[in-house]
Amino acid sequence: MRIRWLAIILILMGLFMSFGHAQTGQSAAPTSSKSNETLTLEKILGPDRADLLLQERARYLNQEMAAVQQKQMVLNELDRMIKVRMDELASAEKQISELIQKAETYKQTRLDQLIKVYKNMRPPELQRILWKLDPETRLQVLEKLQPKTVAQIIALLDPEEAAKVSESLLKVGGQN
Numbered sequence: 001m002r003i004r005w006l007a008i009i010l011i012l013m014g015l016f017m018s019f020g021h022a023q024t025g026q027s028a029a030p031t032s033s034k035s036n037e038t039l040t041l042e043k044i045l046g047p048d049r050a051d052l053l054l055q056e057r058a059r060y061l062n063q064e065m066a067a068v069q070q071k072q073m074v075l076n077e078l079d080r081m082i083k084v085r086m087d088e089l090a091s092a093e094k095q096i097s098e099l100i101q102k103a104e105t106y107k108q109t110r111l112d113q114l115i116k117v118y119k120n121m122r123p124p125e126l127q128r129i130l131w132k133l134d135p136e137t138r139l140q141v142l143e144k145l146q147p148k149t150v151a152q153i154i155a156l157l158d159p160e161e162a163a164k165v166s167e168s169l170l171k172v173g174g175q176n
Helices: 002-024 036-045 047-119 123-130 135-144 147-155 159-171
Strands: none
Touching: 036 047, 047 123, 047 135, 123 135, 123 147, 135 159, 147 159
């Protein structure tokens, strides 16, 4: 039992010594063909037992290295999957932006066509229609109409509503 504990202590010392050499940048490899640790183990335990302990230690280190390599492979695969997903998201974002641009262009085209129709209407008729639209669309239409037509429409409104419309037109930059 004492020999086993002594062997474990020597192995741990060897690990710490190897770690210390790695920390300081010194080579952990001995200059002779057998390390000092191996020679010490052979003296205490005998060559056969020392070889068994060293083989067990090598097997443990190989298992640890295999586990680290397996984890690295998993991380590499996850990294690849994340990159693929990011590319997919960037592509989807580009498609969405293009669709939004098309929708805005279509909406503006439809608004321009509607304004052409409205320009041919008399102000009292136009005022009744515009005040049934949502305020944002109404404002967009008023911005595109001739100032004279807008003035006639505002004149048809009660003073409070006329003031609100005038303020809204000022906020968006006035008339064409």
